Amino acid sequence: MNKKVVVIGGGPAGMESATYLSDIGFEVSLIEKDVQTGGKLNSWDRLFPNMRLGKEVKDFLQNGNTLSKVNIFTETEVESFERSGTQMKLCISDGKILDADAVVIATGFDVFDARKKEEYGYGIYDNVITSKDLEQWFCEGRNIVRHDGKPVKRVGIVHCVGSRDEKAGNVYCSKVCCVTGVKQAIEIKKVLPEAEVFCFYMDLRMFGMHFEEMYKEAQEKHGVQFIRGRLSEASENADNSVVVKVEDTLTGRPLKMSVDLLILLVGFEPSAGTRKMGQMFGVTFNDNGFLHSADEHTGTGTTSVPGVFMAGSCSAPRTITNSILDARSTALRVAGYLKNSNVENR
Numbered sequence: 001m002n003k004k005v006v007v008i009g010g011g012p013a014g015m016e017s018a019t020y021l022s023d024i025g026f027e028v029s030l031i032e033k034d035v036q037t038g039g040k041l042n043s044w045d046r047l048f049p050n051m052r053l054g055k056e057v058k059d060f061l062q063n064g065n066t067l068s069k070v071n072i073f074t075e076t077e078v079e080s081f082e083r084s085g086t087q088m089k090l091c092i093s094d095g096k097i098l099d100a101d102a103v104v105i106a107t108g109f110d111v112f113d114a115r116k117k118e119e120y121g122y123g124i125y126d127n128v129i130t131s132k133d134l135e136q137w138f139c140e141g142r143n144i145v146r147h148d149g150k151p152v153k154r155v156g157i158v159h160c161v162g163s164r165d166e167k168a169g170n171v172y173c174s175k176v177c178c179v180t181g182v183k184q185a186i187e188i189k190k191v192l193p194e195a196e197v198f199c200f201y202m203d204l205r206m207f208g209m210h211f212e213e214m215y216k217e218a219q220e221k222h223g224v225q226f227i228r229g230r231l232s233e234a235s236e237n238a239d240n241s242v243v244v245k246v247e248d249t250l251t252g253r254p255l256k257m258s259v260d261l262l263i264l265l266v267g268f269e270p271s272a273g274t275r276k277m278g279q280m281f282g283v284t285f286n287d288n289g290f291l292h293s294a295d296e297h298t299g300t301g302t303t304s305v306p307g308v309f310m311a312g313s314c315s316a317p318r319t320i321t322n323s324i325l326d327a328r329s330t331a332l333r334v335a336g337y338l339k340n341s342n343v344e345n346r
């Protein structure tokens with residue numbers, strides 16, 4: 001009888017692991033709580049590093065699912081599970097029971113709730129938005145204007161919002177927000193070439209291929225200005241522009257300026273679904289609240305529970321490329337486990 005795998009979460013990582021597992025020959029069900037698969041690809045307009053449309057990547061991944069005959073359940077969640085030896089039974093939203101020989105958790109991340117950094121004014125001041133909100137504006141083709149419809153002449157982009165911040169409870173770096181900020185700064189300058197754009201950063205982590213070139217392009221071609229310093233607080237002027245107070249750590253001088261639009265680069269946190277599924281299946285979490293891999297160096301994809309695997313950003317902040325690579329590697333691990341090969345023990 002064909003072995004059965006249930007993949008939970010239909011973002012880039014879930015879609016890709018489902019396709020690979022189905023291609024290997026397993027009977028695969030993909031459970032997505034949202035109305036459609038795609039995860040954050042449904043919310044991001046153009047992607048770093050090459051400004052490709054998120055929709056194009058989603059279409060590619062979706063095509064893989066269709067060609068591989070994955071059984072897709074949308075608007076569905078796993079309500080409970082039972083285990084008998086290596087066999088698992090998952091009860092899903094409509095009361096149906098799915099048998100599983102292995103489970104892949106790919107429930108992803110949520111962005112940090114910027115309201116928790118009250119001093120930055122998100123949810124209080126009209127002209128403070130997040131990088132997620134800006135992607136929504138781009139997806140909807142909205143003009144970049146102030147809340148009152150007046151033109152935007154000066155923009156501030158704040159790095160590390162909810163990351164590398166003990167007070168916010170997250171000491172880790174979210175990895176992708178620096179390059180997202182650079183990408184968004186370039187996109188703003190392309191539509192508003194006259195606007196001044198300032199990025200306030202602690203240090204820039206442009207680790208990926210072509211990220212450094214984007215940083216160079218932002219400065220040299222578009223005149224984006226990078227100021228090394230952490231925002232201490234934002235307040236509002238009578239005309240609803242936003243006053244930012246930053247300590248410029250290169251010059252040692254405090255800096256105060258008004259901007260028409262303040263964009264907060266919100267970091268990664270484990271999603272509510274990641275926390276819920278992790279608890280339901282009894283897997284361990286790491287210090288940062290993401291799913292813990294069996295071994296930091298060699299155990300990626302494997303959780304503390306036999307037969308339960310993980311893929312993508314439920315275990316750490318990742319780019320889309322890295323989430324897809326992780327998903328492929330997890331599929332190989334699952335195959336090793338189900339075929340009882342040596343790969344699983346490596």
Ligand SMILES: Cc1cc2nc3c(=O)[nH]c(=O)nc-3n(C[C@H](O)[C@H](O)[C@H](O)COP(=O)(O)OP(=O)(O)OC[C@H]3O[C@@H](n4cnc5c(N)ncnc54)[C@H](O)[C@@H]3O)c2cc1C
Nearest residue numbers: 009011012013033039040047048108109273312313319320
């Ligand atoms: C503002 C911003 C911009 C970004 N831009 C880029 C970019 O340009 N290029 C790039 O490479 N990366 C970018 N990223 C990173 C990218 O979003 C991630 O790499 C990618 O989304 C991770 O994919 P994933 O499948 O692990 O998680 P997700 O995309 O979060 O997908 C998880 C899926 O699981 C589902 N789910 C959650 N809980 C449950 C549950 N209990 N049951 C069923 N389903 C569930 C969710 O609905 C979702 O569909 C950006 C990140 C941010 C914050």
Ligand code: SF4
Nearest residue numbers: 160163173174177178
């Ligand atoms: S990637 Fe950049 S903005 Fe994001 S947490 Fe790391 S240093 Fe801060």
